[in-house]
Amino acid sequence: MRWDFASARAGSTSSHDPSDSSGSFSVTPITPVIHRWDVVIQDEEQYQERQYPTPEDLPSCMSLMDEFFMCYALVPQLRNFYRYGIPRDCTWRWKDFKYCLSLKSEPQERRVEGSSEDVWALREKPLENFPPLYPEEIQSDEVVQ
Incomplete structure (x- = not known):
């Protein structure tokens, strides 16, 4: 606020009236x-x-490559082996780096396009009978199951 x-x-x-002797404001x-x-x-x-x-905020390909190599460094691998008994899995960092490289190789128009996972179509008009009516709202003798 x-x-x-x-x-x-x-x-x-x-206001202060000079003639007022009490001195009040x-x-x-x-x-x-x-x-x-x-x-x-x-x-x-x-x-x-x-x-x-x-x-x-988005990482560059170089920073992703650095994170990948730092994951496979000797000290983090030894620490993970000591704590959990297995070496550290860094495949997700490799996938991030690979994805960054694949995006860099695409032309600018392709990078800003929608994803193949954008499968929703924009609806031009509302659906009929939506939201569906509850049985007590139906005027006929039939009951919707």
Whole structure:
């Protein structure tokens, strides 16, 4: 919540009457101005920054290759063998590196296209009888099972 004190001060009046011997001030209360829309937009931007990766957050192929080779380094392998009795499995790091290389070899138009896993078609009009009616909402004598 943000308070706009500059405009609130401009609206407040304090008067001091020099002829008043008691020295009291009369102050009108300051009404805060709340910018709800700004707060909502700021919260949404912070939420999306945390949720969606930016290009700076995505690893490069070189960093993925470094992680792959560091996984097979002697000390991490010995530590894993000591703790669990088996060497460390680094195949998923190799798959990440390989995927990065395959994306780099694709042309720019292909990289920004939709995935082959995008199988949903955009619906132009709503489905008929959706959502389905419950049996007590049906006017006829038949009961839907």
